[in-house]
Amino acid sequence: MKLSRGRCRLRYLLAKTKMTQAELSRRTEYSPQQISNWVNNREMMSYDAAATISYVLGCQMEDLYELMLLH
Numbered sequence: 001m002k003l004s005r006g007r008c009r010l011r012y013l014l015a016k017t018k019m020t021q022a023e024l025s026r027r028t029e030y031s032p033q034q035i036s037n038w039v040n041n042r043e044m045m046s047y048d049a050a051a052t053i054s055y056v057l058g059c060q061m062e063d064l065y066e067l068m069l070l071h
Contacts, residue, residue, distance in 0.1 A: 021036060030053075
């Protein structure tokens with residue numbers, strides 16, 4: 001069994017915590033463009049970025065992406 005990252009759930013998590021992309025950018029020191037790239041699935045987060053963002057949002061790193069089961 002192998003799991004892979006699917007779509008980023010950052011848009012959902014930001015809405016759930018009532019935080020804007022701009023606020024997440026300020027709190028994490030990642031650029032607004034970088035946050036937008038993750039939200040719109042143009043790039044995947046690095047491990048360090050995922051750790052930082054999950055800390056700020058109060059969630060687990062695993063919550064940041066849908067998980068897909070590969071056969």
